[in-house]
Amino acid sequence: MLHALWSSAQTLNGRLHERIAMHDRELLVEAVKSVRAIGPLHKGLGLMTQAMTPEEIARQGWNLLSEDLSLPTAVLYQEKLLHNLNWMQKFIQTYGARLAPHGKTTMAPKLFAMQLKTGAWGITLATAHQTQVAYEHGVRRVLMANQLVGLQNMAKISSLLRDPDFDFFCLVDSAEHVAQLGSFFKSKGQRLQVLLELGMEDGRAGVRDALQLQSLLAELSRWKEQILLCGVEVYEGISQDESTIRDFLRSTVAVAKKVVGEGHVVRNPVILSGAGSAWYDVVAEIFSEADLGCPVEVVLRPGCYLTHDVGTYKSAQQRIKTNNPIARKMQSSLMPALQLWAYVHSIPERNKVIVGLGKRDAPFDSGLPTPALHVRRGSATPCATPAHWKLTRMMDQHAYLEIAEGDTIHVGDMIAFDISHPCLAFDKWRCLPVLDAQYRVVDVVETFF
Amino acid sequence: MLHALWSSAQTLNGRLHERIAMHDRELLVEAVKSVRAIGPLHKGLGLMTQAMTPEEIARQGWNLLSEDLSLPTAVLYQEKLLHNLNWMQKFIQTYGARLAPHGKTTMAPKLFAMQLKTGAWGITLATAHQTQVAYEHGVRRVLMANQLVGLQNMAKISSLLRDPDFDFFCLVDSAEHVAQLGSFFKSKGQRLQVLLELGMEDGRAGVRDALQLQSLLAELSRWKEQILLCGVEVYEGISQDESTIRDFLRSTVAVAKKVVGEGHVVRNPVILSGAGSAWYDVVAEIFSEADLGCPVEVVLRPGCYLTHDVGTYKSAQQRIKTNNPIARKMQSSLMPALQLWAYVHSIPERNKVIVGLGKRDAPFDSGLPTPALHVRRGSATPCATPAHWKLTRMMDQHAYLEIAEGDTIHVGDMIAFDISHPCLAFDKWRCLPVLDAQYRVVDVVETFF
Numbered sequence: 001m002l003h004a005l006w007s008s009a010q011t012l013n014g015r016l017h018e019r020i021a022m023h024d025r026e027l028l029v030e031a032v033k034s035v036r037a038i039g040p041l042h043k044g045l046g047l048m049t050q051a052m053t054p055e056e057i058a059r060q061g062w063n064l065l066s067e068d069l070s071l072p073t074a075v076l077y078q079e080k081l082l083h084n085l086n087w088m089q090k091f092i093q094t095y096g097a098r099l100a101p102h103g104k105t106t107m108a109p110k111l112f113a114m115q116l117k118t119g120a121w122g123i124t125l126a127t128a129h130q131t132q133v134a135y136e137h138g139v140r141r142v143l144m145a146n147q148l149v150g151l152q153n154m155a156k157i158s159s160l161l162r163d164p165d166f167d168f169f170c171l172v173d174s175a176e177h178v179a180q181l182g183s184f185f186k187s188k189g190q191r192l193q194v195l196l197e198l199g200m201e202d203g204r205a206g207v208r209d210a211l212q213l214q215s216l217l218a219e220l221s222r223w224k225e226q227i228l229l230c231g232v233e234v235y236e237g238i239s240q241d242e243s244t245i246r247d248f249l250r251s252t253v254a255v256a257k258k259v260v261g262e263g264h265v266v267r268n269p270v271i272l273s274g275a276g277s278a279w280y281d282v283v284a285e286i287f288s289e290a291d292l293g294c295p296v297e298v299v300l301r302p303g304c305y306l307t308h309d310v311g312t313y314k315s316a317q318q319r320i321k322t323n324n325p326i327a328r329k330m331q332s333s334l335m336p337a338l339q340l341w342a343y344v345h346s347i348p349e350r351n352k353v354i355v356g357l358g359k360r361d362a363p364f365d366s367g368l369p370t371p372a373l374h375v376r377r378g379s380a381t382p383c384a385t386p387a388h389w390k391l392t393r394m395m396d397q398h399a400y401l402e403i404a405e406g407d408t409i410h411v412g413d414m415i416a417f418d419i420s421h422p423c424l425a426f427d428k429w430r431c432l433p434v435l436d437a438q439y440r441v442v443d444v445v446e447t448f449f
Numbered sequence: 450m451l452h453a454l455w456s457s458a459q460t461l462n463g464r465l466h467e468r469i470a471m472h473d474r475e476l477l478v479e480a481v482k483s484v485r486a487i488g489p490l491h492k493g494l495g496l497m498t499q500a501m502t503p504e505e506i507a508r509q510g511w512n513l514l515s516e517d518l519s520l521p522t523a524v525l526y527q528e529k530l531l532h533n534l535n536w537m538q539k540f541i542q543t544y545g546a547r548l549a550p551h552g553k554t555t556m557a558p559k560l561f562a563m564q565l566k567t568g569a570w571g572i573t574l575a576t577a578h579q580t581q582v583a584y585e586h587g588v589r590r591v592l593m594a595n596q597l598v599g600l601q602n603m604a605k606i607s608s609l610l611r612d613p614d615f616d617f618f619c620l621v622d623s624a625e626h627v628a629q630l631g632s633f634f635k636s637k638g639q640r641l642q643v644l645l646e647l648g649m650e651d652g653r654a655g656v657r658d659a660l661q662l663q664s665l666l667a668e669l670s671r672w673k674e675q676i677l678l679c680g681v682e683v684y685e686g687i688s689q690d691e692s693t694i695r696d697f698l699r700s701t702v703a704v705a706k707k708v709v710g711e712g713h714v715v716r717n718p719v720i721l722s723g724a725g726s727a728w729y730d731v732v733a734e735i736f737s738e739a740d741l742g743c744p745v746e747v748v749l750r751p752g753c754y755l756t757h758d759v760g761t762y763k764s765a766q767q768r769i770k771t772n773n774p775i776a777r778k779m780q781s782s783l784m785p786a787l788q789l790w791a792y793v794h795s796i797p798e799r800n801k802v803i804v805g806l807g808k809r810d811a812p813f814d815s816g817l818p819t820p821a822l823h824v825r826r827g828s829a830t831p832c833a834t835p836a837h838w839k840l841t842r843m844m845d846q847h848a849y850l851e852i853a854e855g856d857t858i859h860v861g862d863m864i865a866f867d868i869s870h871p872c873l874a875f876d877k878w879r880c881l882p883v884l885d886a887q888y889r890v891v892d893v894v895e896t897f898f
Contacts, residue, residue: 041585041897043578047604067600078544104809126846127805129492129519136490146846147794149805149861151516155496173795176860203805204847205795214798271877345596346622346654348661354654356576356598360553360876360898365808366578377629384852396872397553397575397595397652412598416829425811427877432896448490449809449879 046072047326078439080337102303128153175219182223231271247409277304278316307338309422358397363424377412493522530784551752554658558586575600624668631672680720718744726753727765756787760869807846818866
């Protein structure tokens with residue numbers, strides 16, 4: 001739609017310029033504004049009678065505690081977001097590594113821009129579509145941590161590569177795939193930068209053994225003009241066992257050294273990339289010490305750190321806080337920066353509350369959302385929820401909250417929930433209000449899933 | 450965004466009309482086109498260099514089998530969709546009941562319009578936001594099968610009710626809630642039509658016992674000018690046991706008769722509403738025979754029938770085909786009309802294939818997607834997948850497909866997957882191409898989640 005608006009605004013403006021005096025810039029301003037405007041048909045915002053830019057929305061004076069937002073809503077807490085943004089950048093930099101945050105988590109170009117401004121090397125993405133979204137919003141370096149497969153996906157990337165300022169990498173893990181890429185990009189007269197993906201046994205994609213590697217490298221040598229091997233990549237987060245992960249990372253370094261030594265890698269420095277949101281400390285430690293016999297650029301790709309959570313990644317971060325010397329020295333950690341707010345709809349049984357929050361609004365694949373705050377109807381004061389409150393079930397649009405008989409709770413009360421798995425929280429929302437510490441809406445973040 | 454475009458187009462056109470001769474209608478056409486245009490930043494479509502209307506997209510000659518779409522994609526099969534549309538309308542009409550399809554499933558106004566055109570009484574929705582989306586796209590009768598809770602949600606509905614042609618119903622299940630609605634709509638000088646929700650023990654929302662009912666009716670009598678009780682509503686789909694459901698529906702009829710008999714219901718005919726997508730036959734049977742001592746409008750609300758599935762609702766439909774005399778007589782049944790298509794990315798182990806399809810693209814809460822068709826790279830001929838192929842795991846953007854050693858499958862092959870739980874398939878996609886029987890793209894359906 002952004003592009004729809006943009007192109008229609010451009011068309012209109014093109015025609016206007018034919019007919020109207022050049023000094024009439026007002027119309028152009030109007031057109032540019034329309035490109036950035038947020039329509040009134042999104043869930044989780046306040047009452048809008050017309051489209052508004054994020055800046056106009058910020059000037060509405062909406063406050064979540066005053067019930068200015070339509071619930072359910074997913075909100076980002078600005079201070080915590082900025083804290084996490086800086087924390088991870090600092091952590092990664094301390095290792096002399098580069099941060100390429102995984103953008104698939106948020107798919108929010110405004111957050112990509114914040115990450116790049118804070119020092120990120122580039123943005124990691126998972127698909128050609130996601131890459132296109134990032135590019136159209138100004139991102140000029142993308143590590144697509146995935147195979148680029150299929151005619152239209154290759155065509156999308158080919159189209160972006162016409163821009164000489166666009167620096168793009170994707171993964172290869174089979175000779176068959178290299179041949180497909182080689183043939184396609186040869187037909188376009190273009191070159192494609194790739195990283196060799198290594199995988200662990202029982203893992204996801206990635207080369208498993210010497211035979212696969214040999215045939216891939218042989219195929220690469222047939223497409224030297226089209227396919228440029230720039231480094232080695234892994235995703236260690238498939239495993240949850242630290243010693244398995246350490247072994248895998250060390251063997252990755254050994255394979256990288258061999259591949260580099262044999263002259264297959266054409267980039268200097270060589271890229272060595274890994275790290276999801278759970279083991280970035282271990283990858284930083286091992287990769288930053290890797291000796292490949294040449295300059296190395298270590299590129300790490302956590303994505304969930306920006307909002308963090310109170311589930312999977314909270315546990316991971318506790319391990320990091322305990323074990324990692326740099327995290328210990330930093331004396332602060334990541335903070336959960338995204339909450340879901342919903343209303344109490346009904347209290348049909350003494351210990352059961354029905355809340356207006358469902359699978360359409362919340363992640364549920366790594367544990368259900370956790371009650372965090374309770375605001376009684378009309379009170380505007382959030383209190384911590386009792387420890388015994390918990391969600392027991394979620395349907396498409398409802399959740400069951402278990403309480404104790406006699407707990408004070410009413411229809412119309414607001415409850416905030418912490419989450420587990422940020423990726424599956426963001427993709428439920430096209431717009432997320434950003435709140436300051438007083439719960440005032442100070443910005444809106446749009447997503448492009 | 451639709452509204453953003455619309456209002457920006459209106460603003461621009463307003464100014465143009467001040468400056469340019471009235472006969473220059475070309476610009477207006479351009480603006481209207483821009484409102485209906487689909488931008489090039491959506492996943493699952495073909496390569497677009499600019500925004501296009503659905504009609505323009507249909508004229509591109511895209512064919513899924515020719516790899517004209519960027520995969521993964523979620524497609525709707527037009528013939529099957531139309532078959533299901535007509536099948537359900539006919540089934541419900543045979544019982545003399547009204548169909549108010551649950552729109553939360555698709556949140557696709559184009560499909561709402563098809564449902565209404567085929568004879569639907571109205572559209573069922575779950576939230577104030579969904580109601581607003583439907584209204585803005587022309588829907589003028591909504592049964593919101595949920596409590597209307599919270600200041601901005603009430604304000605949204607209040608704003609739509611300024612249109613005297615908008616016929617709206619929502620649910621009440623507690624005195625506390627009735628008082629909140631009464632107070633709000635009194636302050637607006639408006640009336641709100643409600644249905645009394647009855648619930649089953651261990652169920653979701655809804656009045657459970659005589660005491661709750663009595664206090665609710667007493668509260669209703671205090672707000673007679675604002676809150677108009679129009680009927681009785683249930684959601685039976687909480688249970689999976691037919692005899693429990695039949696008992697619940699019969700007791701619902703008895704309570705409805707009592708409430709009507711005591712003069713609490715002001716609408717004639719009285720609305721009696723129930724039915725999710727699994728038990729609509731049983732609800733149709735029992736409610737259509739209900740004698741409330743007055744004219745009754747039975748309103749049934751299945752939503753998943755439009756695309757159907759091969760999981761939860763396939764099982765439900767098999768029961769209906771076997772047990773229901775009208776379904777048996779119709780000699781046809783619902784057909785799965787939505788599939789997900791994705792590429793083979795990697796075959797890293799002999800019996801493991803990595804497919805470019807993840808939790809971002811597919812429902813996974815009622816069983817993982819099921820492989821259905823296999824198109825070898827370059828062949829353009831879909832074959833049924835071997836029965837032993839199955840998904841064993843899904844991550845955010847990838848799926849693990851288990852095959853047998855020696856099966857013929859290659860990187861770049863396309864695989865179609867059937868799904869279980871349509872609601873959680875639609876909400877992963879902002880645009881779904883509609884295909885004819887030759888896999889040509891003949892339309893695009895947009896969603897508004």
